[in-house]
Amino acid sequence: MAEEEWKPKIIALLCTWCSYAGADLAGGGRIQYPPDVRVVRVLCTGRLDQLFVLKAFADGADGVLVSGCHFGDCHYLEGNLKGAKRMFMVKRLMKSIGLDDRRFRMTFVSASEGAKWATVVTDVVKTIKELGPSPIKEFSK
């Protein structure tokens, strides 16, 4: 095991209308990206409680990605804005407890931005690999 390349555990929470559709579009276009991200689909990033992100980190996630529609493009008018506000709070909390806030990212990928989704995932995986395993995981061992 030790010899093998370390695989980060990254979870992505995606809204169904924009980012999940964008991820599907990347698939249709066969745009390749690293397979290290697992996806949970919700209707809107406005559905996301900040506790979901914290729960993921407490469970040992090395990285969390939240992705929704661009501002002004939300299927539910302003759900993404409401979600984003909460997610900024998570960022601030992470900073204050000494957890590198680069482990958590919120992005905005529309249903027509398949290529952007691939870029986002590639970049997130790269960042997390650079940061290494989550200290929370080490702590709970």
Next chain:
Amino acid sequence: MAEKKKAGTKKPEAKKQETKHEAPAKQEAKKQAPAPAPVTTGSKEKQRIGVFICHCGTNIAGTIDIKDVEAYAKTIPNVAHADNYQYICSTPGQKKITDAIKEHKLTGTVVAACSPRLHEPTFRTATKEGGLNPFRFEMANIREQGSWVHMHDPEGATQKAKDTIRIAVAKASLLQDLIPKTVPVEKAALVVGAGVAGMQAALDLAAAGIKTYLVEKSPSIGGRMSQLDKTFPTLDCSQCILTPKMVDVGRSPNIELMTYSDVEAVEGYIGNFDVTIRKKAHGVLTFAEAEARGISGGGCNGCGDCEPPCPVIKPNEFEMGMKPRKAIYINFPQVVPLLYTIDWDSCIKCGLCVTACGDKKAIDLEQKDEFVKIKVGTVILAIGFDMFPIEKKAEWGYKKFENVINSLEFERLICASGPTGGHIIRPSDGETPKSVAFVLCAGSRDNTGVGKPYCSRFCCMYSLKHAHQIIEKMPDTIPYLFYMDMRSFGKMYEEFYYRIQDEGAKFIRGRVANILEDPATKNLHVYADDTLLNRPVDIEVDLVVLAAAVQPSWDTDRTRKLFGVSCSMDGWLLEAHPKLNPCGTTTAGVFLAGVCQGPKDIPDAVASAEGAASAASIPIHKGEVELDPYFALCIEEKCAGCGMCVNLCPYTALALVEKEGRKVMEVTEAKCKGCGSCGGFCPGGAIWMNHFATPQIVAQIDAFLLGGEQ
């Protein structure tokens, strides 16, 4: 895992709640939905989930090790059965699901295949046919977000598939029975935009017996097509084939025409859209409006007596500014409705028009905008396009050199009813040009960041038509066409291309690098690389016509946001599926027609309009529509009545009500769209989001991070 159990116990609570507050009031909800059936997924009940893994031919199986994934799936907690098949969406594939539900007494199903955005409805139906509630189904996307994007990493893709299935099983284990709500559909439709697509859609809807509101922002219907002279490849006169339709629209008893109007606000959902229309003040009364004011026999009859005395002169937009109009005007003779309009920005309110109008008393200089509320079941957006401002490509000198014009200006010049009576002239001196250069792909297929990356689709063909018109009207004039590729893809289009070649137009394959003016003669030098002869060319011409790209109309962004419709990266409105649902959008009940979805020639625009009209009429004729049962529910024991959620709801679906001496939140289910803005916030965790409930989402997170291998 402990979390998961806890999550499980929460559920019956929510259930109980649901039935409790379902009982009183709210008739529409009561009518159909005896709330989701009694709990069958209590934490005590053993979950038996069936997992079905699709090969999708080699689409999935070519990358992902299906056998390995299936063997793994059998080890996931709660999985009672796992199977694989070539194509689960096929009839025998679906039969596997229905049979297994009965044979293995499954409580839920998971299909690992393509995206739920594609086949979720299919497998929900199969699950239902097997005897389960269709919402006991969850999809694991291992194709669009698996095999297709990790083709070079089969091991990684296989591992991801296993995790994705585990996550799906965790959710499926906690899913509840849900019953979609059926709501009645208003027997009326709204069409926004009255170009050829909007008019066709409205005519079709009206012919199908549906009351149709047709809203157009300019004073007359007709759109871009009414500005054209001839149409390719048949060379029909554009006005001649369009005006009968315009007249039909004006006459149809089922169409309520609202010109010079904007959509101001939209509320509601499929079947029940409440739309506010701003009817801008024409400043001129129709017969009906005059009648309503008690002016018998009054109102505008289009006589035009008001026009000559008006002292204000402005450029006529319809004629691309090449003809003057007054502050009280009609843009062209065939306007529908025939009603003069006052341009408030330039009107000086001198009152001369009022005097000229006399007894008809049709002019009201103090008229105010009016707001009208309508209720419709479905909506078609047909909001068209604008010309790309080609002056942004400064190398071609539009708006800098007088004799460089764009193709829409050419259309007006060559049109017999246009500013020159159909004579092509050089704007600098009024002379007839002896040579004309057409620059195709002007701003289209442009990756410099200045123009548009897409092909505007009809410029090749109308430029061929322009060349033909020049040869026909001015035999001594030579048309030069500078093209990148000649895209003549439609019915009889390629034949038309050959015809124009035979007629003597000169074709030069090469993008024009720049255009310079000879200051003395105002002639233009067109520089390009002839890529067929592999040599640079410099051709001196009298007139240049830029076949400018098209772009979404200026009001597209505002309009689409009103209706919650997305756009693609280039700004065109986004269809629900580019191939199989080109008229639909992701907002149920809102459809697209014509160029607002992407560049289309007239036949394609009309075809898409007929498609949209057909799609928009289906829910109306059916009379009712099923809504996803994803609404929010209040867990009253947990609700502190703080009311934070009430302000978060974009649909005013939530309210605080008094129950048993304290305030608790209540949801109006028909208004709730299930976005979860409230559920994501509630500090007490008192809001249960159907199908996306907190325990379900937490179970998914836990299943990935705490369960299984990796």
